[in-house]
């Protein structure tokens with residue numbers, strides 16, 4: 001069975017959400033965040049010290065958007081991938097990576113320098129600069145999201161999971177109040193998906209069962 005190492009609401013939520021969209025059986029191993037700080041032995045599972053860490057037979061993966069792509073293409077019958085022969089193939093790959101590289105990475109600077117670092121190392125200017133960076137890149141999606149229900153291909157795909165997680169993180173760190181209307185509607189639509197709700201429940205229940213706090217470490221406020 002696929003095993004996913006996960007911390008509540010960390011990027012490993014992307015593969016967890018994919019499992020629920022695909023109806024796959026999986027084992028969820030919960031870690032307090034950040035895993036390498038709470039358990040040095042985690043570095044044997046993933047030398048990067050980060051989640052996700054996914055094991056599927058001989059396969060080992062540590063990049064959340066790549067895992068979404070992997071799962072979608074392993075289960076093409078579910079329609080969560082966009083194939084090379086479809087017109088939206090390039091958009092699909094672009095947004096799958098945009099979700100992590102462009103929309104999530106700047107938020108990690110907001111989190112680190114506004115929340116995780118000790119008070120004397122906090123950098124309010126970095127926090128505001130990278131919050132704006134994130135919001136201005138997100139704004140580029142407004143025309144698309146105002147006329148399309150999903151990010152590409154006219155249907156829900158793994159690219160929506162990638163971008164959707166970035167919106168979830170933004171809501172934890174207080175940036176969703178600054179979303180423009182089409183992004184706010186899109187985020188509401190994604191949260192309304194049954195698989196998204198099941199993923200939230202799964203991480204909550206697994207955290208409690210495994211003695212880990214179910215509260216997201218990245219929640220500000």
Ligand SMILES: N[C@@H](CCC(=O)N[C@@H](CS)C(=O)NCC(=O)O)C(=O)O
Nearest residue numbers: 010011034050051052062063064065
């Ligand atoms: N690009 C990687 C980033 C993985 C990553 O940085 N994960 C964060 C959680 S959101 C983490 O585990 N951080 C813990 C640490 O840096 O010690 C991905 O998309 O999976």
